Every structure is written in structure tokens, then in C-alpha cells.
Amino acid sequence: MADDLGIYKLIFENARDVIALVDVSTLKFVEVNPATCEKTGYTREELLTMSPLDLTTPEYNSTVPDRLRMLFEKGMDVYETEIRTKAGHMIPIELSLGLIRPEEKSLIMAIIRDISDRKAAEQALRLSESRFRSLTSSAKDFIYMKDTELRYVMVNPAMESLFVKRFGLTGHEIIGRKDIDIFPHDQALGAEKSDRSVLAGDVVAESHSEIIDGEERVFINVKTPVRDEHRSIIGICGISRDITSYRRILDAARLDEARLEALVQLSRMQEADLYELADFALEQGVLLTQSAIGYLAFVSDDEKVLTMYAWSKDAMKECMVKDKPLVYPVEATGLWGEALRQRAPQITNDYSL
Secondary structure, three states, X not given: OHHHHHHHXXXXXXXXXXXXXXXXXXXXXXXXXXXXXXXXXXXXXXXXXXXXXXXXXXXXXXXXXXXXXXXXXXXXXXXXXXXXXXXXXXXXXXXXXXXEOOOOOOEEEEEEEEXXXXXXXXXXXXXXXXXXXXXXXXXXXXXXXXXXXXXXXXXXXXXXXXXXHHHOOOHHHHOOXXXXXXXXXXXXXXXXXXXXXXXXXXXXXXXXEEEEOOEEEEEEEEEEEEEOOOOOEEEEEEEEEEOHHHHHHHHHHHHHHHHHHHHHHHHOOOOOOHHHHHHHHHHHXXXXXXXXXXXXXXXXOOOOEEEEEEEOHHHHHHOOOOXXXXXXXXXXXXXHHHHHHHOOOOOOOOOOO
């Protein structure tokens, strides 16, 4: 028995948590460990003249009768509150109470744990989550998160708007679903393949195009692993950006560069004859307009006759007719003479007209 008491005293004296014994009838401290003095700033002698209620807030003190009743009913109680140090600082604590009833008198054993670091971490987490929500809510990019089972766990308003437009699904209806439940089969399998790479630790960047509202849109997607505090992967964060406008600007810049290069080459062909110049101009025109075939014809002064002057190389391959005519009455030409008759550029993909 003496050995047990020695062990308990050793634990009591050396515990890093605050441990105090309180008389139930007087609610006064009857014993405190050194950690109590260190945490509160009071000496042992000062504390033994005080009540725990001298350290707690008026708001907490008003709940003491109910707390004592619960303690007597259950024999223990655990909750969070605050204590005030001698210097006036407030410390958030987790308070564990246990009831001790020796023969002579009843005691409450209070174990107090400083949870300042935990509260600071919780506040930092709340602030981080608030900033994340603010960022994702206002972002025009499409942002989403998935768990390790590849189920959606979060979509931002821009992503939700896209899903509503394409599939009629709200954000709440998306949560918990997988891509295979939403997208066409082939597209869903492609997304799953890249998602698996991300869950293996890769960062995936890819682009794709979709038809939205009858218009082709180009997107670039970046997917990164989401890790917990132990660096274990717990999900995926994806950001998709519509780069259609940027792609058009880039394509236009490349086209202007190609045009300039064609003009530079043309300016160097000073010794070329008319046929060489016409062939070069025609081939460059086909290339710059991304056309399959092309031809060059001149119209007579009365605009009744077209005289074919040159064909692109691919046009010559496609049209293997021997002794092709060079002169065509405008009124008898087909679709390729329509630009002259309409006096405007013509674009068509229906050659049955």
C-alpha cells in the first residue's frame, strides 16, 4: 500500500498537467501539484486559500451547480473552459473532473490540460478554410476536390454552374458522385486514369476541348494530391481553366507570324515569273487558311468568264481529270464560282448544294 501511495505521489508531483484536489463541501483547494503553481502563477500557499472559482470566469461559475449535479450522477465530467492566471492572462483548458469519496470527506480531483496550442491550431485551420472558401467561391476557374475513392467532395460555384449547364446537376447532387456517374464513358475513364496517377503522388497537367453551348472550348487542367498533416494522400484537388480566348490569341499571333514569313519569302522572289509567284501565293493561301485544296482564277472584264490559272498541289492530286478545261462560264460554274456571283466570301461544308 505504501508503495502504491509513493507511486501516486510521484505521478502527482511530476505530472505536466495541472492536478488539484478540491473539497466538495467548501469548494476549496486542499492540494495542488507543482504544475498548478507554474500554470496559474500562484504559490501553493496562496492556492490552498482559494477556490477554483477564483480562477474561472463568471460565465462558468454560473454553471457550477449543474456541473456538480452531473458529476455526482456520473462520477466524472469533461469539458472545455478558461482559467485566469495571477497575471490576468486567460488560458483555454480541458477540465476533467472525477469524484473521490474517502471515509472522512469527499474530494474532487481536477485534471487541467492547457489546450492553447490546439485552440490556436483550430483557429488557424478555420482561418485557412475561410480563406480557401473565399478564394474558391470568387474564382472563375473550375475548382473541385475528390476523395481517395474519386468521389466529389467539393465543387466551387463556377464548377457547379458548369455542371448545372451541362448536366442539370446542382452542387449538392454532385457531391458523392464519381465521374463515371456524370460524364460520357470514355471521358470518365480518361479522367479516372489521370486521377489514379495523382493518388500515386503525381501532379498532372493536361488539356482537353469540349463543345459547350455549340462552341468548342479549350481547357487546361491541373490536378494535385491533397495530403494530411502526416503527408499521406487523402484526396485530389483539381483546377480547370478555360483558355479558349488565350488559345485564339496565340493562334492569331502564329498566323500573323506565318503571314509575315510568307510576305518576306514573296519579297525575295524578284526573279520569279508570274506562274511561280501565283503557285507560291496559292500554296501559302491554302496553308494559312488551313484549307485542303485551293485554286486561282481570273475573271474577264465583263465578269462572265473565269480563267483557271493555278491549282494547289493537293487539288491536282484530288482531281485526276485529263485535259481539264481552263475557261469556265461564270453562270455554269458550281459552288466554287459562288463567291463571284455573291461578291462575298463563301464558307460551306455541304458540297451537295
